[in-house]
Amino acid sequence: MTLGPPYKSAPLSRSDQWHAVTASFLGWTLDAFDFFVLVFLMDALAAQFHVDKSKIVDSITYTLAMRPVGAVLFGILADRYGRRRPLMANVVFFSIVELFCGFAPNYAVFLFLRTIYGIGMGGEWGVGASLAMESAPQKWRGILSGIIQSGYSVGYLLAAVAARFVLPFWGWRAMFWVGGAPALLALYIRSKVREPEAWTQHRAPTVKEIIGSAGEHWKLFLYLVLLMTLMMFLSHGTQDLYPDFLKSAKAINPSFVAYIAILYNVGAVMGAIVFGHLSERLGRRRSMIASLVLSLLVIPAWAFGGSLAVLAVGAFLMQAGVQGAWGIIPAHLNELSPDRTRGLVPGFAYQMGILLAAGVNKIEYTLRGKFGYSWALAGFEISNILLLMIVIALGSEKKGKSFVGGT
8 A cells, every 4th residue: 555656856846835835734724623622612511521610721731731742753753754644644643533522421531532632733733844844935934834823823713613603503512523524634645745855855764863863952952942832821821711711701792702713813814924924024033023012012902901892903913913923933943943853853842832831721720810810811921922032032043044955
């Protein structure tokens, strides 16, 4: 049995490049959809499984904590055997687990499934980002980075759409059953996606050499982990609990919450693409800092808005800034990473960041009881954004680095 087209070292055609970017975008979109379905179901799941809502919040933490396992497993496979096959296996894995979540008979089974789902979610980003960035034309890397990362927001947006139109009619189980469909993406990857020339050129002969090469750049890795930890505090700290905040602290009807979520994810997509494109002119770090300034300025409207309109505008601009910074990350991390470990290092650093930030929802939910929901979210993110800007400013960048013929 074959696994698709043979590896080729010839330069990719324009069609090949777009297929690689499309596969990466769709993989991250569908993975994010499967993750964010849960944030709209916390009340329903707590009632279904007869547990406190904090237990459902805990399941998010377990998902996030397992993502580094997937990053290591699928990242090493991607550097050793190519980007395509590990990406196909990853998509099938997380889709099947998501499907099974819809059949969970009790909280224990549900928690186990959401935990192992984290392995699949952890593997997708690193493999998909390396595939796309190695395949993308160098001059388009910034804007394509934004498009790829915006898949995360598109997935969140689709989850919000499902919460509005699937949940009321078919219930919470159907929300997870829909998440099994992404397995079909493996067929597209198998038939249309080619290995990038950069991987065939820098392919490591053994797993030991991959690990050794990564170890030689441990200082860079630690910096990337710190950067990703703060970035995860930024994204998950502004997104995961926000629908619950709108419902419980602002008494907004769940239907309107879904619409607000759709709106702020449109802002996130726009921010990722705009700032990703801007990074080709201003540089990666300056553009990231500019997007963070936007998020910092709109925190009063985002957390303390006194009307539905103000909250909606604040949420839109907040996520435009948050995902504006994130839209630069695929290009930035892949440019900084060693050639032989581009499947492993960016994804592992990304997911180690989420491991260290896995408790963000629990922290904010606990702070809510002491300071109120608005101050819990606002105070945490003001501190985080200021620290993140310092870390970015003190770092380095390699904008425009060639992935073919480098070291």
